[in-house]
Amino acid sequence: MPHDHNDSQAPGTISPSGHPYRPDDDRPLTYWQNMEIAVRELLVEKGYITALQIQNQIDTMDARSPTNGANVVARAWTDPEFKAALMNDAAQATRDMGFDIGPMHLIAVENSDMVHNVVVCTLCSCYPRNLLGLPPDWYKSRAYRSRAVIEPRKVLTEFGLVLSENVQVRVHDSTADMRYIVIPSQPEASKGLPVPDLVKWVTRDSMIGVGKAHAPT
Amino acid sequence: MKVRVHNNWPPGHVRTPGYLRGKTGEIERKIGLFSNPEQNAYRHAPEQRELLRVRFKMSEVWGANAENPNDVIEAEIYSHWLEAV
Amino acid sequence: MKDFFGKRWHDMGGDPAGSIDHNQHDFALWEKRVDALMVLSSAAGLMNTDSLRRVLEDMGTEAYETMTYYERWISSVSQNMIEFGAFNTTELAQKMAEVKSRGDTYGEAT
Numbered sequence: 001m002p003h004d005h006n007d008s009q010a011p012g013t014i015s016p017s018g019h020p021y022r023p024d025d026d027r028p029l030t031y032w033q034n035m036e037i038a039v040r041e042l043l044v045e046k047g048y049i050t051a052l053q054i055q056n057q058i059d060t061m062d063a064r065s066p067t068n069g070a071n072v073v074a075r076a077w078t079d080p081e082f083k084a085a086l087m088n089d090a091a092q093a094t095r096d097m098g099f100d101i102g103p104m105h106l107i108a109v110e111n112s113d114m115v116h117n118v119v120v121c122t123l124c125s126c127y128p129r130n131l132l133g134l135p136p137d138w139y140k141s142r143a144y145r146s147r148a149v150i151e152p153r154k155v156l157t158e159f160g161l162v163l164s165e166n167v168q169v170r171v172h173d174s175t176a177d178m179r180y181i182v183i184p185s186q187p188e189a190s191k192g193l194p195v196p197d198l199v200k201w202v203t204r205d206s207m208i209g210v211g212k213a214h215a216p217t
Numbered sequence: 218m219k220v221r222v223h224n225n226w227p228p229g230h231v232r233t234p235g236y237l238r239g240k241t242g243e244i245e246r247k248i249g250l251f252s253n254p255e256q257n258a259y260r261h262a263p264e265q266r267e268l269l270r271v272r273f274k275m276s277e278v279w280g281a282n283a284e285n286p287n288d289v290i291e292a293e294i295y296s297h298w299l300e301a302v
Numbered sequence: 303m304k305d306f307f308g309k310r311w312h313d314m315g316g317d318p319a320g321s322i323d324h325n326q327h328d329f330a331l332w333e334k335r336v337d338a339l340m341v342l343s344s345a346a347g348l349m350n351t352d353s354l355r356r357v358l359e360d361m362g363t364e365a366y367e368t369m370t371y372y373e374r375w376i377s378s379v380s381q382n383m384i385e386f387g388a389f390n391t392t393e394l395a396q397k398m399a400e401v402k403s404r405g406d407t408y409g410e411a412t
Contacts, residue, residue, distance in 0.1 A: 226308025
């Protein structure tokens, strides 16, 4: 049976984005991969979903990335009216910007000189995926989920972020129906730049609250 | 308004974190009505329950072990897990 | 089990744990398909976020430690489909045997 054998996906090699590949198409079929194929085909055969819907959903998720959130933050930095709308109802404000976030409920929380916000889900791995894409692996880890609520400052230092004792840390545990995006403080050096440049200062980590916005590297 | 989280430990699916049960906090905002996850999880037609964001001081949650007593935790808690204090 | 008072394994907030591992992996096609199956079967009313979580929680801490994220998800999605009645266990077993017979790799079997 023909299949695409790709030697560049051998174990231990690195993808174009700089991350190791997961076992994929040319590796031995696992029990759980077998189950994925079977469940998918049964649901299609029985008419609950279509193959086209699956491909479209994958394309939709692939198109979601931290860049979406960076555009929201950069606009909030520069457009007070939008910022007010975002703080009032972040889901509606991002939809009004043209982002398809599905049925997601979103709350924006803003960092300042006095307050630093950080987001976690201690019960599972809730994340604003319909805006920012799928969460990083560490966000789903036992270490982050367990420690972020009891020693957030220590956790933040492991991300290279040391906060003054005078700054209040607000940990947001995504326990139910809301998802959260942090609006990081705008760095002084970025003030006055046009929005397309500002977008590059906003990192994924700064929107989770484990980093700050910074000059593009 | 101050509220206390019920100190209940049912064995099934609930969305109230254990570390907040029995703890007292301040309502940060009311979010609206949402399906009760404790029914949704078992495919029982869910009732609509009020969902509230509650702010807890680290000192209330972790006592003397708090990393910084003035830091806070905010979480969404369904109304049937809360009582007014 | 020692001194169990009702806090379940997935309810991790405040538990002692190690340092943050910053390693990241790219998602494989089969993982993206699992994600899509969860979203689409939820939208079709066959399951919901809480029924996904309930099965994951009931799988226990050993599953969390030994299976990958999307391995646990497809297990939960499959369980949810059986509970809903989208297919039964006989149909699933037959389909999995048929899939397995197509070839030794994911690319051949899919």
